[in-house]
Amino acid sequence: MNTLTEKMRALARELLEKGEVKYIIGWEKGSLWYQSPPVFIDRPEDAGRLIWDEFCVNNLAKYLLDDKYLEGRVGLFVKGCDARGINRLLQDRQVERDKFYLMGIVCPGVKDPRQAAGLSIEQREEVPLAAKCLYCAHPEPVVYDVLLNEAGEAYRPKRPAGERFEDVAALEAMSPDERYEFWARQYQRCIRCYACRNVCPACNCRECIFDRSQSGWVGKRMAGSENAFYGLTRAWHVAGRCIECGECERVCPMGIPIMTLNKKIIKELNELFGEYEAGVSLEAEPPLGRYRTDDPDFS
Ligand code: SF4
Ligand code: SF4
Ligand code: SF4
Incomplete structure (x- = not known):
């Protein structure tokens, strides 16, 4: 058992025994050697899981929305991207x-x-890093109550920052027709x-437009155009708020390159409004989330 696992179990046990949290959200070993899904622990004797x-x-952040009105606290383990969530x-x-x-x-990078x-x-060592970790600039949690390990421990090398928008560059090199074809093909699937x-931690509306059967915006029919409308709407709804955790693309069963769309929007916003990384600081306002009466577009 590694040191971090030992620390996690000891702390979880202590917090539950003292009643400082109602339950803990972390990860446990799944039925296959390459799976470590989320787990919810509410008894000290289960901390060993x-x-x-x-x-x-x-990313465990979004689970907090499942218990917003719980009396008492939830304990949560956070990597860098979970903390941004x-x-x-x-x-x-x-x-x-x-x-x-x-x-x-402090996250050493994880594998998909x-x-x-x-x-x-x-062949465990041959499994590559998850795509989101190749670009990760914040493996250290940006918010926490206690830090369980030291910065720099076994951190795997990441791709140079300049390559953050590599996939976007390939997209931008296409003609408008080619780009249209590219996304039409993707959303057809x-x-x-x-x-x-x-x-997605940024998709946190109480009621999502796509759960309203009579919104008038999009039907339930599965068709390329309506699927693309869904994808584009979601991309715009998270514009300026996407924390680049890559979870949307990771969970997509059809392998749609959702991060390319997210990153294109992030790149555009950075060029228009200046560099911004969502979720890193609570003080920095999202570029599209400022409401000012002196805004030239305010009327
Ligand atoms: S993106 Fe990857 S390396 Fe960065 S904090 Fe998340 S899991 Fe860790
Ligand atoms: S859009 Fe994707 S990368 Fe962005 S916050 Fe949501 S899940 Fe994470
Ligand atoms: S996860 Fe993939 S297949 Fe499912 S709605 Fe999103 S883009 Fe479509």
Whole structure:
């Protein structure tokens, strides 16, 4: 058992025994060696189920929305991207800071279980880093109550910052017709499962337009044009608020390159309004989330 896992279990046990949290959200070992799904622990004797390994890929922040009105606190383990998700929810006034206790993990990078499927446990080292980790600029949690490990511990090399918008550059090199064809082909395959929305900490509206059968904006029919409308609407709804956690693309069962769309919008916003990284600071306002009466467009 690794040191971090030991620390996680000890702290979780202590918090539950003292009644400082109602339950803890972390990761446990799944039925396959390359799966470490989320787990919810509410008894001290179950703290031994918690683990940390390279497959703790799920962002746990969004689970806080499932228990917004709980009396008492929830304990939550946070990697860098989970912590940015917490700031997203706080900035959107979706959760209250005193309702949860954050146990920070300086993240060495994680692996996508889907890329390990078909490999044997002896090939564990060959599983590549999850796509989101290649560009990660904040492996250290930006918000926490206690930090469980030291900065720099076993951190894997990441792609140079200049390559953050690499996929976008390929898209921009296409002609408008080619780009249209590209996205039309992608969204033709979308099955409107809404996994990308459900996992996203920035998709936190109390009622989503796509759950309203008579919104008049889009039908339930599965067709390329309506699917694309869904994808584009979601992309605009998270514009300036997307924390680049990559969860939407990771969970998409159809392999749609959702992050390319998100990153294109982030790149455009950076060029128009200046560099901004969502979820890193609570003080910095999202570029599209400022309401000022002296705005030239205010009327
Ligand atoms: S994106 Fe960063 S913080 Fe999140 S899992 Fe990857 S390396 Fe860790
Ligand atoms: S749009 Fe995707 S990358 Fe952005 S916050 Fe949502 S899940 Fe994360
Ligand atoms: S996860 Fe993929 S298939 Fe499902 S709605 Fe989102 S884009 Fe479509």
